[in-house]
Amino acid sequence: MKKTILLSIILLMTTVIFAQDFIYKRNEGNRISAKDINVLLEQTTYSLYDVESDEIFSIDNNDISMIVFENGSIRFFERESRAKQRLDFKKNLINYHLFDLIVNNFKLSYERILSNGKIGIQIPLAIGYGDEDAISGFDDVYNTFYTGISLNFYPTGQGKVRYFMGPGIQVGTGFFDGYYNDYTGSYTRTKTDTFVFRFLVNNGIMFTPIEALSISLVGSLGIRYTDKTYNSDNQKIRTVGAFSANLTYRF
Numbered sequence: 001m002k003k004t005i006l007l008s009i010i011l012l013m014t015t016v017i018f019a020q021d022f023i024y025k026r027n028e029g030n031r032i033s034a035k036d037i038n039v040l041l042e043q044t045t046y047s048l049y050d051v052e053s054d055e056i057f058s059i060d061n062n063d064i065s066m067i068v069f070e071n072g073s074i075r076f077f078e079r080e081s082r083a084k085q086r087l088d089f090k091k092n093l094i095n096y097h098l099f100d101l102i103v104n105n106f107k108l109s110y111e112r113i114l115s116n117g118k119i120g121i122q123i124p125l126a127i128g129y130g131d132e133d134a135i136s137g138f139d140d141v142y143n144t145f146y147t148g149i150s151l152n153f154y155p156t157g158q159g160k161v162r163y164f165m166g167p168g169i170q171v172g173t174g175f176f177d178g179y180y181n182d183y184t185g186s187y188t189r190t191k192t193d194t195f196v197f198r199f200l201v202n203n204g205i206m207f208t209p210i211e212a213l214s215i216s217l218v219g220s221l222g223i224r225y226t227d228k229t230y231n232s233d234n235q236k237i238r239t240v241g242a243f244s245a246n247l248t249y250r251f
Contacts, residue, residue, distance in 0.1 A: 020049040024087065026065040026078065027156050030116065037067060039075070082160060089117060089158035090211060090250035097126075099245040104129055105143055113158065120152035120164070128174065138241040140234075141196055141226060146172025150202060162206050168220070170198040176230035194228040198240060206248075214248035 023032040023046065034046040036056075044067070045058045064077040065086055076083050091114075097107040107126035114120070128143035150168030176192040204218035220242040229236055 021046075021070055022068045023059065024065040024068070024083070025059075026063050026086070032059075037069070039067070086117070086157060086159055089113065091115070092251050093120070093122075093214070094249045094251075095122075095216075095246045096248075097124075097244050097246050099243060100126065103143075111152065113154075117157035118154050120154065122150040122152055122168070124148055124150070124170070126172070138243070139224060141174040141176060141194065141224070143196070144173045144175065144193075146170045146174075146196065146198075148172075148198075150200075152202070152204075158208075160208050162208075163204070164206060165201070165203045168200045168202055170196070170200070172196050174226075176226075176228075176234070190230060192228055192230040194226040197225045199223050200240075200242060204244075208250070212250050214246075214250060216244075216246045216248060218242075218244040218246065220244075 021034045021037050023034050023037070023044070025031065032046070033049040035049045036045075036047045038045045039061070041061075043058045043060050044064060045056050047054060047056055061077055066074055066076045066078075066083045068074050091112060093111040093113065095109040095111065097105075097109065100107040105126045105128050107124060109122050109124035111120045111122040124147060126143060126146050128145065148168060148170040151166040152164045153166045154162050154164045156162060172195075174194055174196045176190075176194060200220040200222035202218050202220045204216050206214050206216040208214040222240060223237060224240040225237050227236070
């Protein structure tokens with residue numbers, strides 16, 4: 001109730017100050033400054049507020065989230081709670097990467113969603129606690145520590161179910177666990193510490209059942225560079241993949 005009142009006050013202040021109507025689009029997450037709005041059965045016509053021309057535009061009603069009129073009244077074209085989620089979304093995300101526990105990483109990340117709702121800047125922090133008998137997952141390097149940065153692009157802005165994608169880099173340390181052939185017919189198990197750099201392209205889907213909680217699944221594919229190898233057959237540059245299931249607190 002308090003949130004509804006607060007949102008209404010903010011919208012009312014905006015419309016009173018600028019004395020114009022706003023059409024909030026459903027899929028693109030932005031708004032149109034409009035005048036002479038006429039809501040029809042299947043579409044809405046309008047003119048641009050800051051343009052002298054009398055040209056009339058139209059938009060399908062299914063593409064509208066809500067219209068805020070200059071007198072402070074609001075007309076919703078979808079469920080009120082969903083429309084408000086698009087406008088008043090939580091911009092700070094703390095992610096706990098559950099799947100990383102399987103590959104012996106404890107990983108948290110912080111993501112900041114920019115005001116337009118379409119871009120997120122994410123910084124991970126991972127600490128590996130495995131040894132030579134641990135599972136390395138999609139890579140043959142066992143992580144010791146890494147951080148980095150990712151850009152997440154949300155094409156349709158924020159909402160209950162959203163797809164996102166974008167590039168990310170990881171920089172840290174790790175080690176190889178392998179067997180070295182000493183050319184005498186025997187193999188010696190060795191541990192080789194190395195610097196690790198990864199460039200990944202991430203694709204994910206995020207489900208937000210309530211405003212403070214999200215669940216996401218992310219698949220990644222890219223390349224990895226290490227400054228050392230554990231034998232001559234191993235390559236310093238190779239392709240790698242990753243998968244993550246995340247539990248997110250939004251505030």
